[in-house]
Amino acid sequence: MNRIDVHSHLLPGLDDGCQTMEESIECARLLVKSGYSHAFCTPHVWPNLPDNSPQEIAQRTVELQMALNMERIELKVFPGGEINLRPDTIETPPDQMVTYGMNGHYCLIDLWAQTLPDFFEPSVRWMQSLGLTVVLAHPERMRAIQDQPELVDEIGAMGVLLQGNLHCLVDPPDSMTRIRVEEFLCDDRYFMLGSDLHRLQSLPPRMAGIQRAIELVGEDAVDRLTMENPAKLLGIK
Ligand SMILES: [Fe+2]
Numbered sequence: 001m002n003r004i005d006v007h008s009h010l011l012p013g014l015d016d017g018c019q020t021m022e023e024s025i026e027c028a029r030l031l032v033k034s035g036y037s038h039a040f041c042t043p044h045v046w047p048n049l050p051d052n053s054p055q056e057i058a059q060r061t062v063e064l065q066m067a068l069n070m071e072r073i074e075l076k077v078f079p080g081g082e083i084n085l086r087p088d089t090i091e092t093p094p095d096q097m098v099t100y101g102m103n104g105h106y107c108l109i110d111l112w113a114q115t116l117p118d119f120f121e122p123s124v125r126w127m128q129s130l131g132l133t134v135v136l137a138h139p140e141r142m143r144a145i146q147d148q149p150e151l152v153d154e155i156g157a158m159g160v161l162l163q164g165n166l167h168c169l170v171d172p173p174d175s176m177t178r179i180r181v182e183e184f185l186c187d188d189r190y191f192m193l194g195s196d197l198h199r200l201q202s203l204p205p206r207m208a209g210i211q212r213a214i215e216l217v218g219e220d221a222v223d224r225l226t227m228e229n230p231a232k233l234l235g236i237k
Helices: 019-034 055-069 120-129 143-147 151-157 165-168 176-186 198-215 220-236
Strands: 001-006 036-041 076-079 081-084 106-111 133-137 159-167 192-194
Touching: 001 220, 019 036, 019 055, 019 198, 036 055, 036 220, 055 076, 081 120, 120 133, 143 151, 143 176, 151 159, 159 176, 165 176, 165 198, 176 198, 192 198, 192 220, 198 220
Parallel strands: 001 036, 036 076, 081 106, 106 133, 133 159, 159 192
Antiparallel strands: none
16 A cells, blocks of 8 residues: 545545546546555535535545546545534534545544634534544644644644645745644644645645655654555544
8 A cells, every 4th residue: 555645625526626527537647656546535515515415425436436447547535525614513414424434433624713713622522422533634724723833732632633734844934834734743743644635736746745744754754644544544443
């Protein structure tokens, strides 16, 4: 097994990621060239995208896999989703919660907030009560955490795992995303690193982020964050 991408907007036409099957195929080709053998397709789960249900995402992932097989691109894709955490997330019927591999073990959330909202912890506790391990996407991109990096301790104490974005590792050196991602990576805060790929043109810098991560923490640590830990999402805790 090579690397596993844990965060990608690879499914065509479901969100602001790849727009056509051709674009998805080219992104997949580049992932394979960059050393990936597996990718989770994690479209945005937003209220204005009601079709991004577990069933629909799973079906679209099968269709993408068939297209990749036709092109002989050796990337195995799995369904998933990036749940935008909102006050009403806890009203989601449990069987409609989008999880990695739709296997009910891990879920990926994102949150855009200036400060950690009051509904954060109850929402996390509710998801954990369903047996889910919650993974927070790209904390380095959250204003609340940029301003107060110590919040990652509080979030970690809730049992929430962190996923860093490869792109942030090649952002301008003085940007807050770059400063925080390097800090969290060097402090061993992340459970895994993902590309968060959207469109084809932004994929090369995301892949360059792997090299920057290796420069900072070495090959073994990056393998753990892009292979060993992501493999746990496939269903074995
Ligand atoms: Fe994303």
